[in-house]
Amino acid sequence: MKSFVIVLFVVYRLYLCESQGISAGTVFVLKGEDLHLNVTKAVVLGKLDFFSWQYNESNIVRFNSTDKKVYDNHTGRLEFPGNNYSVILKNLQEADSGEYTAVVTKLSGGETEAAKYKIKVQDRASLPLLTVSSVSRNSSSCSFTVTCSSQDSHINSTFTCDNQTCSQEGGERSEGIPDTFLQVHQSRGSIICNHSNHVSWTNTTKIIKDVCYQHVDRASLPLLTVSSVSDSSSSCSFTVTCSSQDSHINSTFTCDNQTCSQEGGERSEGIPDTFLQVHQLSGSIICNHSNHVSWTNTTKIIKDVCYQHVDPQATTILLITLGVCFAILAIIGVLWYLLKRRTSKGASIENPVNDSAQREVRDKVLLLTLPVQQDLQPIRPNNTTDNPVLNVSTSSAPVDCKRSGG
Ligand SMILES: *[C@@H]1O[C@H](CO)[C@@H](O)[C@H](O)[C@H]1NC(C)=O
Ligand SMILES: *[C@@H]1O[C@H](CO)[C@@H](O)[C@H](O)[C@H]1NC(C)=O
Ligand SMILES: *[C@@H]1O[C@H](CO)[C@@H](O)[C@H](O)[C@H]1NC(C)=O
Ligand SMILES: *[C@@H]1O[C@H](CO)[C@@H](O)[C@H](O)[C@H]1NC(C)=O
Ligand SMILES: *[C@@H]1O[C@H](CO)[C@@H](O)[C@H](O)[C@H]1NC(C)=O
Ligand SMILES: *[C@@H]1O[C@H](CO)[C@@H](O)[C@H](O)[C@H]1NC(C)=O
Ligand SMILES: *[C@@H]1O[C@H](CO)[C@@H](O)[C@H](O)[C@H]1NC(C)=O
Ligand SMILES: *[C@@H]1O[C@H](CO)[C@@H](O)[C@H](O)[C@H]1NC(C)=O
Ligand SMILES: *[C@@H]1O[C@H](CO)[C@@H](O)[C@H](O)[C@H]1NC(C)=O
Ligand SMILES: *[C@@H]1O[C@H](CO)[C@@H](O)[C@H](O)[C@H]1NC(C)=O
Numbered sequence: 053m054k055s056f057v058i059v060l061f062v063v064y065r066l067y068l069c070e071s072q073g074i075s076a077g078t079v080f081v082l083k084g085e086d087l088h089l090n091v092t093k094a095v096v097l098g099k100l101d102f103f104s105w106q107y108n109e110s111n112i113v114r115f116n117s118t119d120k121k122v123y124d125n126h127t128g129r130l131e132f133p134g135n136n137y138s139v140i141l142k143n144l145q146e147a148d149s150g151e152y153t154a155v156v157t158k159l160s161g162g163e164t165e166a167a168k169y170k171i172k173v174q175d176r177a178s179l180p181l182l183t184v185s186s187v188s189r190n191s192s193s194c195s196f197t198v199t200c201s202s203q204d205s206h207i208n209s210t211f212t213c214d215n216q217t218c219s220q221e222g223g224e225r226s227e228g229i230p231d232t233f234l235q236v237h238q239s240r241g242s243i244i245c246n247h248s249n250h251v252s253w254t255n256t257t258k259i260i261k262d263v264c265y266q267h268v269d270r271a272s273l274p275l276l277t278v279s280s281v282s283d284s285s286s287s288c289s290f291t292v293t294c295s296s297q298d299s300h301i302n303s304t305f306t307c308d309n310q311t312c313s314q315e316g317g318e319r320s321e322g323i324p325d326t327f328l329q330v331h332q333l334s335g336s337i338i339c340n341h342s343n344h345v346s347w348t349n350t351t352k353i354i355k356d357v358c359y360q361h362v363d364p365q366a367t368t369i370l371l372i373t374l375g376v377c378f379a380i381l382a383i384i385g386v387l388w389y390l391l392k393r394r395t396s397k398g399a400s401i402e403n404p405v406n407d408s409a410q411r412e413v414r415d416k417v418l419l420l421t422l423p424v425q426q427d428l429q430p431i432r433p434n435n436t437t438d439n440p441v442l443n444v445s446t447s448s449a450p451v452d453c454k455r456s457g458g
């Protein structure tokens with residue numbers, strides 16, 4: 053392990069110590085690091101004098117003028133960097149917190165405290181937990197409560213934000229276990245929960261926007277429709293409508309063959325914090341639908357819009373109409389021809405027609421062309437059947453024909 057040496061400047065302040073009791077500041081050391089108990093002033097020991105480092109008043113090491121003795125609890129944990137009374141205590145643990153005192157014991161005049169220091173060993177602050185509750189939001193503000201907590205402590209803090217700033221209420225700083233702190237503040241659009249002690253600090257953050265809009269759905273795909281296209285050889289203009297369920301904007305574009313200019317409807321706010329936007333980019337019209345957590349778009353290529361003004365649907369309808377008319381005319385023509393042929397035959401051939409094929413053709417003509425029935429009407433009174441129209445379609449029809457023919 054890399055040994056990070058904390059240097060303690062142990063000041064020889066005997067008079068102070070004796071007069072007011074040493075109240076030197078506490079030194080905080082990160083767990084696992086080393087403590088360098090440095091002696092800054094030369095100490096000269098007589099033959100029968102001692103120099104001791106004591107921890108909570110019990111010896112950890114004792115020097116005499118020629119040698120040193122390390123006491124049980126610290127064997128293996130002490131290093132002696134120089135040929136003097138400086139000591140390095142390795143790998144500090146929380147249990148090593150306490151008072152370290154340098155004591156000089158003179159044969160001539162009892163004990164003198166060379167230095168005394170308070171050490172506190174701390175572990176790294178753990179990552180705090182930052183939770184959000186009671187989010188409430190309307191079109192102009194959002195407020196919520198956060199709880200910033202460590203194993204030992206927690207603080208609550210309430211924020212109220214408009215779209216620019218947030219105000220904070222309560223819970224700005226608390227001391228958890230001694231010398232450990234929790235703190236909540238906001239900075240650059242985030243809520244920061246800090247957990248710190250004298251040797252380390254760490255934080256958990258939450259982006260305010262995410263907090264405020266955590267329950268907002270994704271923006272739906274907008275609808276982009278085009279209307280009133282007018283195209284001439286030099287320019288094309290059209291109106292687009294960009295719409296979501298809740299809102300819409302209209303925008304009119306006028307394009308020559310190079311660029312388009314836009315009029316109106318560039319941006320709108322629909323339901324609170326939801327936006328529709330129309331713009332053009334590299335030959336396309338883009339309709340954007342966005343909110344604070346998502347965005348989506350629908351696009352149309354301008355060329356497709358402008359070259360569509362010759363409505364292909366209208367052309368198709370025209371073609372179909374023409375086709376149908378032509379077909380009807382053709383059928384009428386054929387029928388007319390057949391009818392003509394039949395009546396001319398009827399006039400020239402006086403003999404009864406026995407040929408069944410010819411009869412069939414006539415039947416069909418009778419079936420298909422009602423006007424023939426009118427020709428037959430004068431004969432109907434002679435006919436015994438009540439319903440001549442039905443007779444036409446039965447086997448008696450040829451009889452009618454013969455009569456009409458005769
Ligand atoms: C110990 O103290 C002396 C005297 O002030 C200083 O020169 C020395 O740098 C210190 N030792 C370390 C390791 O800093
Ligand atoms: C110093 O201490 C060592 C070991 O504790 C001992 O052997 C030695 O005699 C002592 N020297 C003096 C001068 O007391
Ligand atoms: C070693 O430390 C423990 C407490 O950490 C203490 O009770 C014990 O007396 C110490 N032993 C010696 C020899 O200093
Ligand atoms: C004691 O030894 C250390 C390590 O060599 C040195 O940094 C320090 O200056 C010495 N202290 C004195 C008072 O000479
Ligand atoms: C040493 O003293 C400190 C207070 O000064 C105390 O918190 C700590 O528990 C003591 N350690 C031992 C091992 O007695
Ligand atoms: C939004 O809520 C805040 C506090 O909750 C309130 O002060 C404000 O008047 C509300 N605004 C609207 C438009 O409702
Ligand atoms: C939000 O901020 C914009 C400027 O960024 C400002 O025009 C608007 O009025 C603000 N809205 C509210 C509700 O504060
Ligand atoms: C913090 O809020 C929680 C509930 O959200 C509550 O139980 C707790 O007492 C509050 N603590 C403080 C210090 O206000
Ligand atoms: C939060 O911690 C990260 C490292 O974990 C650090 O980069 C950042 O500066 C800290 N932020 C604040 C506001 O302390
Ligand atoms: C369209 O572009 C062609 C060249 O690509 C140019 O000759 C013509 O003048 C342009 N028409 C208009 C109306 O800008």
Ligand SMILES: *[C@@H]1O[C@H](CO)[C@@H](O)[C@H](O)[C@H]1NC(C)=O
Nearest residue numbers: 279291293300301302303317
């Ligand atoms: C957009 O155009 C439609 C018809 O094209 C119209 O009904 C609507 O009122 C217009 N909306 C706006 C905001 O201009």
Ligand SMILES: *[C@@H]1O[C@H](CO)[C@@H](O)[C@H](O)[C@H]1NC(C)=O
Nearest residue numbers: 333338340347348349350351
């Ligand atoms: C439109 O959305 C697609 C993904 O859906 C994205 O790749 C593209 O960059 C967006 N275009 C614009 C102009 O935002």
